[in-house]
Amino acid sequence: MAIGLGGLRTAGDLVARAQMEKKLKIRDAKTYVAKKLAVEPMTLSDEYAMAELRKKLDIGLIIGLTGYAKGLAAKARIAKTCDFRINCVTRLFQKTTLNTP
């Protein structure tokens, strides 16, 4: 809490994914995520602004509001919005591909 970006309250999970997948240092990871979300990097730490943005993009919220994407659905939208390759999302699409006759 003392130094964190705010996790799911803000864009902490997105910046974390940028670091782990693309091996970006924090400033570059924030710039990357900010560009993908079309906001300024400073907005990424703003709880209110990010809550509204996450609702708009439907990429998961800290509270479970009815009708908004959660779990795998939210991660699938995050993968598309931020151009991440998320392992469980890839496997979901592999498992749910149906071969039509």
Added chain:
Amino acid sequence: MENAQMVSIIPLFYGAMPNLGSYYQSLGGPWPAPTELLKQGKIKESRETQERAAADLETDIIYIAKIMDQAGSDGFDFDTAGAYGDAEFYATLRAIEQVKRETNLAVEVGMAGEIISGMHCELDYQGTRLAGLWPHQQGKLIEKAGASMYGPVVNTKTTKSFPWNLGRALTFIKAVTKEVQIPIHCNMGMGVCGVPMSETPPIDAVTRAAKAMVEIADIDGV
């Protein structure tokens, strides 16, 4: 892991200790303990048993990593790597290479201590001897092996004050952030990276240490 991945949004890693000690007979493993062999003056045998245990450890790590990859894990965290010395660190580095080659997992490596102890002393990775490496040197090898994030450790000296320990930790971590190009998530638990050694470290010390690491050492996470 599969169930957790279905309901979570934040990245979830599987974390495990590359615990070389558990491969020795003293802890129920198959190989003679090197410490027992060293007491008998059997240095060559001590090295051989560490090499065999390291090979088994590497095999087991990749086995678990593949299963976690299938379960949809976002990454694999090697926690407290190098606790049992240079042979354990060697197995960890080779395991990182395999995990990156054969799975889709991001890899984070958190160290056990500030220096790699020379239990073997003659193991090297890509031409660099592993015994005696400091955090900024460990990180370069972890980066070469292909890891995504590195968690250096600086041990807290319990006979010294918090400012003393924090200053020392910052000096080490500044060198790490200068030398290592992957994200640095330094370990800031009890007794490491400036945090006092107690079960419930004082929150004012923890927050000051964390802030200092961010603003002075320029870390990428904790």
